[in-house]
Amino acid sequence: MSSEPHLFVIFGATGDLTSRKLVPALYKLLLSKDDGQSVILGVGRSELTDEAFRATIREALQESGCDKKHATNWCAGSVHYQQVTDEDYSQLRRRIENVENERGLTGNRVFYLALPPSAFEPVISALGEHELATSRGWTRLVIEKPFGHDLASARALNALVHRYFDEAQVFRIDHYLGKETVQNLLVFRFANTVFESLWNRDRIEEVEITVAEQLDVANRAGYYDGAGALRDMIQNHITQLLTLVAMEAPAKWNAEAVRNEKVKVLQAIAPVELDHVVYGQYEAAGEVDSYSNHDGVAAESTTPTYVAMRIHVDNWRWQGVPFHLRTGKALPERTTQVTVTFRRPPVSFFSDLATEAFDRDVLVLTLQPDEGFDLCIDVKHPGDTMDIDKIPLSFDYADRFGVVADAYETLLADIIEGDQTLFVRADEVESSWEVFQPVLDSEFSPEPYAAGTWGPAAADEIAVTGWKTGASNCSED
Numbered sequence: 399m400s401s402e403p404h405l406f407v408i409f410g411a412t413g414d415l416t417s418r419k420l421v422p423a424l425y426k427l428l429l430s431k432d433d434g435q436s437v438i439l440g441v442g443r444s445e446l447t448d449e450a451f452r453a454t455i456r457e458a459l460q461e462s463g464c465d466k467k468h469a470t471n472w473c474a475g476s477v478h479y480q481q482v483t484d485e486d487y488s489q490l491r492r493r494i495e496n497v498e499n500e501r502g503l504t505g506n507r508v509f510y511l512a513l514p515p516s517a518f519e520p521v522i523s524a525l526g527e528h529e530l531a532t533s534r535g536w537t538r539l540v541i542e543k544p545f546g547h548d549l550a551s552a553r554a555l556n557a558l559v560h561r562y563f564d565e566a567q568v569f570r571i572d573h574y575l576g577k578e579t580v581q582n583l584l585v586f587r588f589a590n591t592v593f594e595s596l597w598n599r600d601r602i603e604e605v606e607i608t609v610a611e612q613l614d615v616a617n618r619a620g621y622y623d624g625a626g627a628l629r630d631m632i633q634n635h636i637t638q639l640l641t642l643v644a645m646e647a648p649a650k651w652n653a654e655a656v657r658n659e660k661v662k663v664l665q666a667i668a669p670v671e672l673d674h675v676v677y678g679q680y681e682a683a684g685e686v687d688s689y690s691n692h693d694g695v696a697a698e699s700t701t702p703t704y705v706a707m708r709i710h711v712d713n714w715r716w717q718g719v720p721f722h723l724r725t726g727k728a729l730p731e732r733t734t735q736v737t738v739t740f741r742r743p744p745v746s747f748f749s750d751l752a753t754e755a756f757d758r759d760v761l762v763l764t765l766q767p768d769e770g771f772d773l774c775i776d777v778k779h780p781g782d783t784m785d786i787d788k789i790p791l792s793f794d795y796a797d798r799f800g801v802v803a804d805a806y807e808t809l810l811a812d813i814i815e816g817d818q819t820l821f822v823r824a825d826e827v828e829s830s831w832e833v834f835q836p837v838l839d840s841e842f843s844p845e846p847y848a849a850g851t852w853g854p855a856a857a858d859e860i861a862v863t864g865w866k867t868g869a870s871n872c873s874e875d
């Protein structure tokens with residue numbers, strides 16, 4: 399697969415995602431390809447000249463550490479802006495054709511919707527109605543999560559997309575899938591027989607996936623109060639991680655085969671038992687104000703800022719193994735980890751040493767802040783006595799390989815090359831909502847937890863052998 403000269407059209411070009419993530423990633427990618435033809439066309443409702451837009455992009459590039467002179471030259475040659483309103487897509491169409499003609503492009507186009515979800519429907523419809531969904535070359539549509547607000551809206555969004563675009567043209571972004579550790583999870587599992595042979599109900603006692611945010615809701619309450627922790631993190635990011643941990647080896651290494659296996663995991667998830675779900679909402683502690691006091695949070699809001707749950711994947715590999723999922727805001731640290739807890743030895747010669755140190759072996763996959771793995775195993779402490787320590791066998795991406803590319807760089811390269819492996823397919827989105835819709839429909843009231851803690855105490859009753867993230871699994875000491 400290779401990239402070809404193309405026009406990269408960004409809707410929502412004046413937004414945060416464009417300046418912080420997309421443009422720095424595209425700058426690096428387009429420079430490395432050095433095709434000299436590819437162009438970015440920013441699109442927005444704001445009235446901006448090309449030059450004014452370039453100034454914002456230059457600033458964003460400088461903030462991300464790019465050389466000022468180089469960024470200025472690149473912007474002058476490769477960045478344009480077009481204003482749109484609902485009525486003037488024909489003007490956008492003409493602009494696209496003009497830019498393509500000027501640059502000798504053959505009609506390859508990416509339409510990236512860096513937009514709030516409320517704008518997806520009108521923009522996708524307008525692209526379709528103005529015959530921008532197809533061109534002389536290839537056309538690709540990129541949609542940022544959230545893919546729907548619930549099962550019905552996800553189905554409606556997919557139906558709308560498919561009215562104008564084939565699934566093979568659609569790239570639904572869950573940026574977690576662009577992280578090295580997430581992709582390496584598949585290499586780790588399927589290239590190392592030592593792990594894959596242990597990767598089942600016989601050897602694994604439980605799996606935990608925690609996405610912990612230290613930040614409170616900050617200025618996102620307008621969106622967050624209508625969404626909550628389950629929609630914001632569990633239905634998408636955490637479920638994506640779950641599918642990669644639990645999936646079978648694909649028949650081939652290609653987008654369809656990998657995504658087929660992910661969908662099978664989702665289809666095997668048993669109905670979630672509602673008494674295995676705990677909701678929380680943070681209350682004031684230290685510097686952090688209560689969730690309910692934030693601007694934009696509805697009075698008496700019951701939006702959960704924390705969710706923990708136990709689910710089961712009812713298939714041959716995972717029967718009986720609990721998967722513990724947890725996410726929250728205003729927790730003690732910012733971290734994303736998958737922990738795989740192995741079973742204890744069936745018989746222990748060291749049972750009289752059974753202390754906290756002598757426990758289950760745990761594999762910790764860290765996605766943030768520092769991508770890497772730790773396998774926590776027992777070793778004998780030097781000395782006359784038979785003392786056992788838990789120590790990590792560790793691998794840290796940055797230590798071994800230096801700077802790791804941002805997830806968006808990986809994902810944008812794949813979009814340009816037309817590789818859909820790391821993107822969420824329509825049936826994956828719907829299968830995931832099918833799992834969580836009954837949970838969303840259930841009655842609940844979140845339990846209060848103090849900001850800076852690991853959530854409501856009731857969550858401890860869900861995790862069979864205790865939550866691993868935030869506990870000390872093993873240390874270098």
Ligand SMILES: NC(=O)c1ccc[n+]([C@@H]2O[C@H](COP(=O)([O-])OP(=O)(O)OC[C@H]3O[C@@H](n4cnc5c(N)ncnc54)[C@H](OP(=O)(O)O)[C@@H]3O)[C@@H](O)[C@H]2O)c1
Pocket residue numbers: 409410411412413414415416418419441442443444511512513514515516517542543544573
């Ligand atoms: N920011 C991030 O780090 C991040 C990370 C992951 C995912 N995302 C997702 O990426 C998308 C964009 O995020 P963002 O933070 O860049 O959002 P944003 O800054 O709030 O909005 C992006 C742009 O969309 C345009 N827009 C706003 N409302 C619109 C409407 N009703 N119709 C048409 N255009 C509208 C605005 O530009 P104009 O007024 O000029 O049209 C705005 O600058 C969202 O779906 C978000 O969930 C963002």
